[in-house]
Amino acid sequence: MDNETKKILTIHTIDKRMTDRKSPNMEKAGFEAALNELLEENIQVKEVVTDAHLGIGSIMKKQYSDIHHSHDIWHAAKNLGNKILKVAQKKGNNILLDWSKDIVNHFWFSCRQAKTYEEFVGIWRSVLHHITNTHEWIFSHGGVIQCMHGELTEEERTKAWLSPTQHANVLKDLAAVVLDKRLLNNVGYFLNFR
Template sequence: MWHGSKNLAKKMHAAGQQKGCSILLQWIKDICNYFWFCCKMTENFDNFYDMWAGLLNHVTGEHEWPLDAGQRPSGERRDKAWIENGSVAHRALSEVILNQRWLKEVHKYLHFRSTAELESFHNHILMYASKRFSFSRPVYEARIFLAGLDYNHHVHRPPRRKPDGSVQYRKLYNKKSRKWCLYAIKEEKDYRYIPQLQRAIVGKRVASGRGLPRLTAATQSDPRQYGVLFVAPASSTQQPLKSQASRGQSKKQML
């Protein structure tokens, strides 16, 4: 689902860069939300297409948005203008949402399953085990376990509250849609599981009857023994000296 919505947003952003189509940038988030709504409410492609094609009427003001029904009080002023029917922007929108190549992938999203939480956890792992560094297998496993403990303990943190009890938000500007978005700020992490984990580690070490090892021999599978891996073999010093030149200095001056 997330990938389908992201792909749709990229196509909408590209269409909004065309002359006379800048109004589409204001509708990116609403159209992506409507895509999620259509995938949730339909079970087959025919039903999806009927709802999805109706988007061309919704954006012109002929009907209310299904997602907005009941969420906005009547008489509230809209924060965006309607798209004129038959205009350049309306035709560009039609080419995006009715693109046959994109519609062939829609059946993958009708199950309405999202991997957002899984991808969030994978991104969280990089805080403990960055791809820029190599780790031995025991160290890597320990870092993954720490990432899992951190994620599970703090994933359901409540939002931060102001002194008056209201939720504290943070404003972020989206360059693609050219709109400000609000995100609730969560409470700070407390890491209350760390002391318990430390006691368990020390207790297991004391009960083992062994001291800490001073030196550890590298295993044959340790990738660090290979050092830095070069794509091309190293050349002599004279060869790059003849070919490269510093800024503001010619090759003849260097020689």
């Protein structure tokens, strides 16, 4: 589908028999057939947006490195939400259930706002401070950073804040998700906010 016009440019239906009866290979085969058809028709493809399918990522790096590859933010946010819910279901972490939607929304915001890896990480990791009612903190390089929202009204303060001491284990578990190396290694796929 073309991102600007929303018109379907090509569609390919793949049967398991076309991929040695291996259904996991179907998405990759269909993607490759569709992209090759577009390129053979001399359609200039500047960017491809997919979910985080590892096989497609590999094809993009090896065969189509001149085309920018982005990940669909909806899929990334859904996967992140599932990871946060899994952490929230861990014994003693149920306070995160109230915050899970807000954390995922903050991920969306970070992807939309950031234009560079550094900007993304700065905005994204601020959620770890925000949920403790800390809206200004000292950055590791000595500078002062603050949340991007303005003064919070009483209506906006409906959730219980996490205490850095009382909820230290909860924050540690959440930080493992927020600062996950695989997530941070994929930031380049999110910066076009598709």
